[in-house]
Amino acid sequence: QKPKVIVSVPLPPDLRERLAAACDLVDVPMGQSPADAVPADVRAQVSGMVCTMKTRIDQALLDALPALKVSSNFAVGFDNVDVAAATSRGVLICNTPGVLDGAVADVTIGLMLCLARNLVAGDAFVRSGAWAQGPFPLTRDIRGKTLGLLGMGRIGRVVARTARAFDMPVIYHNRREDPEAGGLATFVERDELFKSADVLSIHIPLSAQTRHSVGKRELSLMKPTAYLINTARGPVVDEAALVDALRAGTIAGAGLDVMEQEPLPATHPLCGLPNVVLQAHVGSATHETRRAMIDLAVANLLDALGGRQPAAMVNPETWKAAA
Ligand code: GLV
Numbered sequence: 391q392k393p394k395v396i397v398s399v400p401l402p403p404d405l406r407e408r409l410a411a412a413c414d415l416v417d418v419p420m421g422q423s424p425a426d427a428v429p430a431d432v433r434a435q436v437s438g439m440v441c442t443m444k445t446r447i448d449q450a451l452l453d454a455l456p457a458l459k460v461s462s463n464f465a466v467g468f469d470n471v472d473v474a475a476a477t478s479r480g481v482l483i484c485n486t487p488g489v490l491d492g493a494v495a496d497v498t499i500g501l502m503l504c505l506a507r508n509l510v511a512g513d514a515f516v517r518s519g520a521w522a523q524g525p526f527p528l529t530r531d532i533r534g535k536t537l538g539l540l541g542m543g544r545i546g547r548v549v550a551r552t553a554r555a556f557d558m559p560v561i562y563h564n565r566r567e568d569p570e571a572g573g574l575a576t577f578v579e580r581d582e583l584f585k586s587a588d589v590l591s592i593h594i595p596l597s598a599q600t601r602h603s604v605g606k607r608e609l610s611l612m613k614p615t616a617y618l619i620n621t622a623r624g625p626v627v628d629e630a631a632l633v634d635a636l637r638a639g640t641i642a643g644a645g646l647d648v649m650e651q652e653p654l655p656a657t658h659p660l661c662g663l664p665n666v667v668l669q670a671h672v673g674s675a676t677h678e679t680r681r682a683m684i685d686l687a688v689a690n691l692l693d694a695l696g697g698r699q700p701a702a703m704v705n706p707e708t709w710k711a712a713a
């Protein structure tokens with residue numbers, strides 16, 4: 391008998407076929423809880439799941455899926471998962487690191503260029519005909535300016551490498567100094583990072599420890615000419631404090647691909663600020679990268695169910711325990 395797996399992410403037809411050859415598929419609309427969407431007798435037999443970060447994997451869902459062995463996240467971030475609860479039940483959590491580093495780094499660099507050179511306003515300036523009244527106001531160089539990275543994981547490293555091509559000195563702070571960052575970026579203390587960066591970019595995961603970890607105090611350390619960029623997770627930043635800082639001119643601007651509330655409502659104060667560039671959580675959202683992510687997510691699930699060690703495990707101790 392084939393294992394039953396919940397599919398709560400759109401699958402390309404060829405992958406759906408491959409998964410269906412090995413598993414019984416139980417479709418759940420993206421973001422709906424399988425606890426509500428799937429009848430209890432089916433839920434009791436579900437051993438695998440592939441889902442997005444819109445599915446909350448908490449104690450209640452784990453209770454509703456008593457036979458679950460593996461859940462494969464279609465994302466590198468896994469703040470939708472109570473990892474401790476999953477681990478204590480021996481449920482393996484997989485994710486998609488590595489394949490999206492370049493795409494997220496590109497949006498980070500793009501936001502930096504938009505902020506420093508005011509490219510979004512420049513587009514509106516030309517379209518509106520305002521150019522006829524005189525030239526566009528002068529902007530700021532990024533070359534020679536210091537890029538500060540909060541977090542030096544895979545994505546941070548690609549951002550650092552890319553920034554070197556812009557002749558930017560790169561400094562970083564991480565929980566521990568990263569030996570692989572040597573030659574690419576210089577480790578500094580956390581406060582020093584906020585004080586010295588001309589562009590401060592966030593590349594840490596969201597957790598109980600990092601929630602609102604960039605707040606009023608950190609923003610007040612930053613230069614009034616500095617930009618904040620967040621392509622990681624919205625709640626890492628205390629958004630109310632950020633809005634205050636942007637209004638007061640404590641910092642010069644912010645480029646955000648992620649927010650505390652997504653989708654961001656048009657009535658949100660951020661949407662009314664001229665010194666902000668916003669994107670709709672699109673860091674990994676290219677055809678090529680999303681395909682690589684779904685390939686990896688499905689491979690992780692099939693490997694785990696087939697008894698082969700998956701390439702990307704969040705809590706590998708559950709794998710060792712099962713083996
Ligand atoms: C996207 O936000 C991801 O975590 O992959």
Ligand code: GLV
Pocket residue numbers: 466467487488542543544545546593595
């Ligand atoms: C993100 O989670 C990374 O690998 O940097």
